[in-house]
Amino acid sequence: MIEENDEELFEHFRIEADPKQSLLRIDKFLIDRLPHTSRNRIQDAIKQNYIKVNGDDVKSNYKIRPKDVVTIFLPKPKVDFEIIPQDIPLNIVFEDDHLMIINKEPGMVVHPGHNNWDGTLVNALAFKFKNLPTHKNGEQKPGLVHRIDKDTSGLLVIAKTDQAMTNLAKQFFDHSIERTYYALVWGEVKEDNGTIEGHIGRSFSDRRMSTVFPDGEYGKEAITHYQVLKRLRYVSLVKCNLETGRTHQIRAHMKYLGHTLFNDALYGGDKILKGERFSKYKSFVENCFSLMPRQALHAKTLGFIHPVSNEFIQFDSEIPEDFQSVIDRWEHYVQYT
Known part of the structure; x- marks a missing residue:
């Protein structure tokens, strides 16, 4: 997938410190609460601002206080979500058996994500087509070879077959x-x-x-x-x-x-x-x-x-x-x- 828009972050964990919680470094606090996660991984996530306390970014030496709310965000959804087909009008510039060119309106989100689970281009494509190809790892982004930002308008190419998806993805890569x-x-x-x-x-x-x-x-x-x-x-x-x-x-x-x-x-x-x-x-x-x-x-x-x-x-x-x-x-x- 050629990434051209904001990186969505999805909440995976929300942990509230006990009212009697003693002061404790956040990395030590989370080790006991996140199974199969090393301290290095936690510290790296903190550096990348994936971990917040009371909605704010913190450093690894931050000490958890009573009733602090710790949230952990990651770039991928915690669980798969169902794409809801929606009859949303599309401005189709060109279409054949292999691909489609659309002129995206400003304000339309390209694919479902945090706070935008429907009303997206992908929801519209799911309504228009039954089995569009995905690019890699079975991501639920059918037909998408590339993306543009929500508030950017203009042309997008949609792949309708696996052959078109592979070919177009390589052209973007090259x-x-x-x-x-x-x-x-x-x-x-x-x-x-x-x-x-x-x-x-x-x-x-x-x-x-x-x-x-x-x-x-x-x-x-x-x-x-x-x-x-x-x-x-x-x-x-x-x-x-x-x-x-x-x-x-x-x-x-x-x-x-x-x-x-x-x-x-x-x-x-x-x-x-x-x-x-x-x-x-x-x-x-x-x-x-x-x-x-x-x-x-x-x-x-x-x-x-x-x-x-x-x-x-x-x-x-x-x-x-x-x-x-x-x-x-x-x-x-x-x-x-």
Whole structure:
């Protein structure tokens, strides 16, 4: 599976300390309560923020107090869940016997997970198809070769056969898939075009985010090619071509470049990062945020070798209405102010 969205964490254990609990290091406290788990594994989980006390991250030397609530989260669900088929409309761009291309609406979660057990793309696919292939380990992600974030709109390819799944997955692994995204970012990007290279890995401070490690000391290689399409004084419309497909790659790379995505709340783009502070401008920006209550990112094109015909096929999509309306408003604003 090519991971391109937030890492879901699932609660596996919830342990409440006794009202008379004496002070005890959390790793020692958990050894007696988690069977077949070593102290090293517990300490590693604490470092990765998989273990929380009263909802907060702690260090291995934290001492459990009376009535502390310890929760342990892991990336995989504790038990398998049933995918509920749901008749959810899909914007199908192309379909044959082997694959399907859909244009995902912003706000749609791709597959069930924590707090999103239904209403997802996978629920819609389960209704439309009976036996879609899974990629590996029998994961309940039928048909999914890759993913995009909940609030990112755009094109996704769905495999309908095992042959298509294997073939397309290899193309993603080989980085031969052609993918173009449109992003509205804060600030005027200096160069007309360029390449951002920097390993991407989970942030040490917030595991929901990805961080660029330019020296390659952590994370995985990530390469994004970009071209500026429009400069709108305070923001820029940028076309990004992915050479790799890391989690939040464009969001992390553009922030690293100094141009956080417009209204990307997780990465700080939901604040005024460029421009004046007077009330008229502030009201204008807040109105744009309301029109597009998500990060300004759209998966516009998708191209690959068809797994059966071996012909290169490419698909394009229109910029969504919310995204386009914000671009139009910025163009009008910079023209008349």
